Amino acid sequence: MTMDLTPASAGTDGLDEQVASRAAACLFRGMSDVSRVAILRHLLLGEHNVADLTQHLGLAQSTVSKHLACLRDCGLVESRPVGRASMFTLTHPEAVIDLLAAAERLLSLTGDAVTLCPNYGARKDPA
Known part of the structure; x- marks a missing residue:
C-alpha cells in the first residue's frame, strides 16, 4: 500500500484518506x-x-x-x-x-x- 498525501488523493467520501491514515498509524505503532x-x-x-x-x-x-x-x-x-x-x-x-x-x-x-x-x-x- 502506498500513501499519497496530496489532497487530491482523497475520494469524495474520504475513504482513501482513511485507509492511508490507518495504514500509516499501523506502521508507526509497529515502530x-x-x-x-x-x-x-x-x-x-x-x-x-x-x-x-x-x-x-x-x-x-x-x-x-x-x-x-x-x-x-x-x-x-x-x-x-x-x-x-x-x-x-x-x-x-x-x-x-x-x-x-x-x-x-x-x-x-x-x-x-x-x-x-x-x-x-x-x-x-x-x-
Whole structure:
C-alpha cells in the first residue's frame, strides 16, 4: 500500500484518506517501541541473528525475539534459516533510512515538543 498525501488523493467520501491514515498509524505503532527502532537501526548495518542483537542491545533473548516477530509481522524485517538460528534483514533498508532521516528532520524542527508531549513523550519521573 502506498500513501499519497496530496489532497487530491482523497475520494469524495474520504475513504482513501482513511485507509492511508490507518495504514500509516499501523506502521508507526509497529515502530513505536524504542527497542524495535534500535533493532531497525542495527539491521541497517547488515543481517544479524537474535544472539547478535541481544548482545548489542543488552536485552533478553525473548524480548528481542518478540520485537523481531512484530517487525516481521509488519513486513519490516525478514529472516532466513542458518542452521538452528535465523538471520534477520530489513526488507526495505532504503525506505527505513528515508523514514528515520525524515523523523530526525521533524524532531529537529519540533525541538523538545515531542519528548515533552504529555501523552507520548519521555517521562522525567519513571512511575
